[in-house]
Amino acid sequence: MDLYIIRHAIAQPIGSKNDFTDEKRKLTSQGRDLMREAARGLRKLGLQFDLILTSPLVRAVETAEIVAEALGYDQALVQQTVNLAPGASFAELFSEVKRHNGIESIALVGHQPDLGALVSTLVWGDGRASVPLKKGSVCSIDVMETVPTVRGALAWLLTPRQLRLLGKD
Amino acid sequence: MDLYIIRHAIAQPIGSKNDFTDEKRKLTSQGRDLMREAARGLRKLGLQFDLILTSPLVRAVETAEIVAEALGYDQALVQQTVNLAPGASFAELFSEVKRHNGIESIALVGHQPDLGALVSTLVWGDGRASVPLKKGSVCSIDVMETVPTVRGALAWLLTPRQLRLLGKD
Numbered sequence: 001m002d003l004y005i006i007r008h009a010i011a012q013p014i015g016s017k018n019d020f021t022d023e024k025r026k027l028t029s030q031g032r033d034l035m036r037e038a039a040r041g042l043r044k045l046g047l048q049f050d051l052i053l054t055s056p057l058v059r060a061v062e063t064a065e066i067v068a069e070a071l072g073y074d075q076a077l078v079q080q081t082v083n084l085a086p087g088a089s090f091a092e093l094f095s096e097v098k099r100h101n102g103i104e105s106i107a108l109v110g111h112q113p114d115l116g117a118l119v120s121t122l123v124w125g126d127g128r129a130s131v132p133l134k135k136g137s138v139c140s141i142d143v144m145e146t147v148p149t150v151r152g153a154l155a156w157l158l159t160p161r162q163l164r165l166l167g168k169d
Numbered sequence: 170m171d172l173y174i175i176r177h178a179i180a181q182p183i184g185s186k187n188d189f190t191d192e193k194r195k196l197t198s199q200g201r202d203l204m205r206e207a208a209r210g211l212r213k214l215g216l217q218f219d220l221i222l223t224s225p226l227v228r229a230v231e232t233a234e235i236v237a238e239a240l241g242y243d244q245a246l247v248q249q250t251v252n253l254a255p256g257a258s259f260a261e262l263f264s265e266v267k268r269h270n271g272i273e274s275i276a277l278v279g280h281q282p283d284l285g286a287l288v289s290t291l292v293w294g295d296g297r298a299s300v301p302l303k304k305g306s307v308c309s310i311d312v313m314e315t316v317p318t319v320r321g322a323l324a325w326l327l328t329p330r331q332l333r334l335l336g337k338d
Contacts, residue, residue, distance in 0.1 A: 044334060119323075120293070123300070129293040130313065130322035144299065153299035157326045165213060166335055
């Protein structure tokens with residue numbers, strides 16, 4: 001199984017206009033545009049996701065929807081899970097991933113610093129490594145074992161700028 | 170300082186024709202072509218190297234020369250060091266890197282599994298992580314500290330195919 005770890009795009013600051021909570025922060029107009037361009041880079045790479053799991057926070061859901069749209073998927077492929085919300089337990093997330101054991105690739109859309117710690121934990125075994133993941137970054141992990149826990153190899157990590165350059169015609 | 174870790178391109182197998190030792194294995198014709206295309210991707214990203222350190226093994230030196238040529242550098246920028254040869258000590262390599270403390274970016278051209286272990290050691294503190302690095306891969310590390318040892322953040326890792334796609338006009 002391949003995991004693709006995607007950080008949400010640029011969102012509104014907390015407290016602006018009608019979005020007073022962190023949970024409801026939407027992507028900015030620029031954030032949506034940049035994410036669409038980055039998602040074209042994912043398409044150029046020929047990536048296929050069988051499932052897109054996303055944090056239930058608005059900025060993550062919107063990011064997941066942009067990715068699904070760019071790859072031509074039905075939005076039903078996007079499923080929200082509290083296991084990708086900020087501060088959630090990796091153990092719960094890994095259990096959820098393992099329940100989808102038969103499928104080949106899952107995209108996980110979420111937040112920093114959680115996702116950097118997730119990459120670190122998947123590849124190194126704990127969250128100590130520094131993996132900054134800019135907004136709109138995508139990191140690919142080849143899962144090599146799921147027992148006793150989910151572990152994998154670092155396949156690649158692209159910055160949003162690199163993805164946008166790739167997506168250009 | 171940024172470190173760019175580059176695995177050599179595809180080389181002849183041991184014992185073919187006039188290259189009977191591992192040290193003397195040259196890049197294949199296809200290996201050279203693919204590396205030139207990947208190096209165009211590095212140019213597209215706007216990368217600048219102040220120094221290219223390479224393993225003294227022929228396949229690594231040839232790879233370093235292709236990268237230097239693609240970026241328009243004098244080949245004098247390419248310096249061979251035994252500290253990038255297979256099995257060399259990271260402590261010695263880090264001492265060498267630290268002696269270049271004033272410069273902004275160094276490319277390190279070498280071999281697997283050493284380079285994967287180097288990425289793991291730089292980012293996490295030991296060589297345990299699985300970082301496969303295909304031939305012609307490039308990984309960027311932002312060095313954050315050099316005392317007591319060299320440590321950094323994982324900035325990006327591109328496969329040779331991704332670099333070739335980037336390099337296409």
